[in-house]
Amino acid sequence: MVKFTHEETGTLESTWRRAGVDGLADLPAPALPEPGGPLVVLSAHPDDETLGAAGLIHHALRAGCRVHVIVATAGEGSHPHSPTHAPLDLARLRTGELEDALNALRPDGSGAGLLSFELLSLPDGSVAGHLAEIESALRTVARAENTLVAAPYRHDGHIDHDALGTLAAHVCAELGLGLLEYPIWYWHWAAPGRDAEWTRWHTLALDPEAVRVKAEAMKMHHSQVAPLSAAPQDAALLQDSFLEHFRRAAETFRFTPAGLRDSATATATFDELHAGTADPWHFLGNSYEERKRALTIASLPRPRYSTAMELGCSIGVLSRELAKHVDSLLAVDASEVALRSAARRVAETGNVTLHQAVLPHQWPTIDPASQELVVVSEIGYFLASDELDVLLGRCLEALAPGGHLLLCHWLHPIHGWPLDGEQVHAAANKLGLTSVVLHREKDFLLEILAKGGDGHG
Structure with a gap:
């Protein structure tokens, strides 16, 4: 507030x-x-x-x-x-x-x-x-x-x-x-x-x-x-x-x-979605999702990060994989139902903190320039344009010098929501960061942008 x-x-x-x-x-x-x-x-x-x-x-x-x-x-x-x-x-x-x-x-x-x-x-x-x-x-x-x-x-x-x-x-x-x-x-x-x-x-x-x-x-x-x-x-x-x-x-x-919906409906929408099924996005047992996750992890420019944030962690499937490559991961989602599932999935990692928040305005309390990696995966199009601008601005503030912003989004129409994957990545590319990874397929776009400074790069 x-x-x-x-x-x-x-x-x-x-x-x-x-x-x-x-x-x-x-x-x-x-x-x-x-x-x-x-x-x-x-x-x-x-x-x-x-x-x-x-x-x-x-x-x-x-x-x-x-x-x-x-x-x-x-x-x-x-x-x-x-x-x-x-x-x-x-x-x-x-x-x-x-x-x-x-x-x-x-x-x-x-x-x-x-x-x-x-x-x-x-x-x-x-x-x-x-x-x-x-x-x-x-x-x-x-x-x-x-x-x-x-x-x-x-x-x-x-x-x-x-x-x-x-x-x-x-x-x-x-x-x-x-x-x-x-x-x-x-x-x-x-x-x-x-x-x-x-x-x-x-x-x-x-x-x-x-x-x-x-x-x-x-x-x-x-x-x-x-x-x-x-x-x-x-x-x-x-x-x-x-x-x-x-x-x-x-x-x-x-x-x-x-x-059209935006962040105001996120909690109710996704709580209802996750309450209806344990895996509404088919993260588990789906070859497409498994391959995309593997590509995401393989694309990380560094073998390990000290601090990382994952925005829109859902049930924690990607969180568990990211935890193997970071010392401390803060995973955020709007849905309390999804986070309960994520808590079970990452319980044994010991380095993941889960946080419920409706982004972008309920931003977690973190120090500026403290995150070596920020992951924005499959959530950008659930925000209105002005909300996305706020989210990306706060990601930029959170990134340490030399830190990486990872974005991955579906490229097909997102019915009932204001944006699509192309628009999300176009907005991110206005931040003035340097593109270090770009992977495009028919179904999704994976991109990693680097913040200038004295970090690892």
Whole structure:
């Protein structure tokens, strides 16, 4: 989890603009609500929907859409030490601000769509403990096949935003709905040169009228953008430098098309897969898999590595082979069911540590430049493009000087997932590493890239 406070200066809007945030691609047509169709906007607290999606809401209403906003909490925890406003007072205040802000987004004239909202009044800061109530509310209104859902970015860094965004991703994947994720605190703590995912996102251009009504809606959240009183504990939560991110003439979204999955569904998908059969990928007793494994091990440029990571270890078949060539192996997978099987398979090796994590954002705690070998085998296409960029960036950071990045992927279509093997390897080849092994067959591509430095090479 990213750690930050609203009192920090954070990344300035001018930094994002210099990095090219204004040049992101436009949202594709499937990412926009159909004229007259339904749009559901999820918000963790009053003002999230305004900051991140006010322009989208206004755009949808002008297109005659039915827009329903679900707000999980009343935001009563925004000023926990206020000497003038108790939590109940803040809840009432912010509820009124929410209604005023949404009313400001309604377009004038005939033909405008319908706007409704519901406040679930769940405990501020505890959204993760009340996901069932939010899921029920979402499923009740997201019944039409052409429903588009907008929610906070699932890795926004705020505990409530992350929980809500992840829930939205799960539900949309199950129902086959398109999902737009809007970042809020991400703009505050992320850094353009360090965090790569934003470069794959899209924008919705806002015309002058949309910019105006969004600015008016933001002002309605008085308790957040202005001090509650002169007391230091009542200072404005949203400082002007932070609000600059939301005065752009565009809104930025991460888009997952209807019918595609990504890392948000990894744990449930692969747990279910491994629970149904002990060897869902046919690693055992399959001549193709056995030969590919043998080629992978034979291709290692060094006879032995001190430290290694295997990302996507599944049931540990390759892990057991890698363990013969490394002193210490950290094997990671999203599926707890698969890792239980892997634990039995590597129990006698003595040098394998298993770790459950949904990559790329649940990255294991390791020192930078500490791994002589990183293996990314058959998992790259289970990530969206922005997630793959993050994963590869973290692999690069983890590699020791002279270390090796090994990639091996199936070359046929991967149905229901966003990428294929060719795209995964093309992305890896943009890291600036040196290719030392390249083996291509009709069915798979095996490649080993070396990081420059003073290592073994």
